[in-house]
Amino acid sequence: MSLTQLADNVERGVSRKVTPQLLADKKRLRQPITALTAYDYPTARLIDESGIDMILVGDSVAMAVLGYDSTLPLTVDEMLHHAKAVRRGCRNSFLVVDMPYGSYHCGSEDALRNALRFVKEAGAEAVKIEGGAERAALVEQLTLAKIPVVGHIGLTPQSLNLMGGYKVQGKTVAAIDRLLEDAAALEGAGAVALVLEGVPREVAARITAAASIPTIGIGAGPECDGQILVFHDIFELTFLHRAKFVRSFGSAGDLVRSGLRHFREAVAARTFPSDSESYHLSSGVRAEFEHPPIPAGK
Ligand code: KIV
Numbered sequence: 001m002s003l004t005q006l007a008d009n010v011e012r013g014v015s016r017k018v019t020p021q022l023l024a025d026k027k028r029l030r031q032p033i034t035a036l037t038a039y040d041y042p043t044a045r046l047i048d049e050s051g052i053d054m055i056l057v058g059d060s061v062a063m064a065v066l067g068y069d070s071t072l073p074l075t076v077d078e079m080l081h082h083a084k085a086v087r088r089g090c091r092n093s094f095l096v097v098d099m100p101y102g103s104y105h106c107g108s109e110d111a112l113r114n115a116l117r118f119v120k121e122a123g124a125e126a127v128k129i130e131g132g133a134e135r136a137a138l139v140e141q142l143t144l145a146k147i148p149v150v151g152h153i154g155l156t157p158q159s160l161n162l163m164g165g166y167k168v169q170g171k172t173v174a175a176i177d178r179l180l181e182d183a184a185a186l187e188g189a190g191a192v193a194l195v196l197e198g199v200p201r202e203v204a205a206r207i208t209a210a211a212s213i214p215t216i217g218i219g220a221g222p223e224c225d226g227q228i229l230v231f232h233d234i235f236e237l238t239f240l241h242r243a244k245f246v247r248s249f250g251s252a253g254d255l256v257r258s259g260l261r262h263f264r265e266a267v268a269a270r271t272f273p274s275d276s277e278s279y280h281l282s283s284g285v286r287a288e289f290e291h292p293p294i295p296a297g298k
Contacts, residue, residue, distance in 0.1 A: 033226025132182025
């Protein structure tokens with residue numbers, strides 16, 4: 001697709017299959033890339049049908065949906081279960097699946113085998129791994145195996161224990177230089193996009209200007225090529241602390257709470273179900289049922 005056609009389609013809201021090439025075109029055209037997490041079929045359908053460019057089956061599923069304290073306990077099998085459901089609801093968005101902690105830390109053969117499972121069993125169009133230059137060799141290997149890779153640098157939640165908490169990264173000149181090197185190494189290794197999480201706006205802007213692949217920010221300011229947020233955060237469907245960078249786009253939590261109260265009250269007051277919400281016998285069967293014929297001889 002030419003840039004003119006793409007610009008035209010974006011303007012007219014024409015739905016199209018999003019690919020790494022299209023994301024790269026959007027960066028060149030300075031068209032912001034939109035991305036959200038999804039962990040199940042209905043959410044994936046809603047996001048896909050709304051024209052969001054990228055769906056990430058994030059390992060944040062561990063905390064947002066499975067009730068774990070961090071993303072660390074999530075297994076490959078748990079992730080596959082969610083990724084398969086999202087696949088069924090995702091048609092046009094670019095489908096990226098997070099590789100859980102431990103699934104790419106035990107050698108490249110093991111990492112490749114796990115990444116292939118996400119592609120073959122769950123239909124992932126790319127996998128996302130956390131880490132910088134130290135992951136470049138793995139990114140190269142996955143790319144050689146024809147698996148597109150999205151990198152993730154800055155605040156990397158799988159490094160929780162090393163970071164000593166969820167802390168903004170890249171706050172010193174030395175740390176900024178390391179992030180720039182990480183971004184360059186991942187791009188050089190073949191990554192198709194980079195998630196920048198929890199870094200100062202100025203740092204994300206510099207990385208975005210230096211990179212030829214798209215950057216997708218979360219808590220990284222408005223100069224990134226795109227923005228990603230966790231679905232459950234933006235619709236207030238979480239019990240976790242809300243980070244500064246999260247904006248609410250509606251309170252599904254309040255809607256559900258009020259609906260639950262109404263359901264409980266309606267059942268308690270016997271106003272639910274109503275007659276029109278009930279099945280009925282046909283008039284013939286009903287007459288026979290209510291006035292059974294008297295058996296002969298009685
Ligand atoms: O798991 C996740 O949700 C992420 C974020 C980038 C949204 O990795």
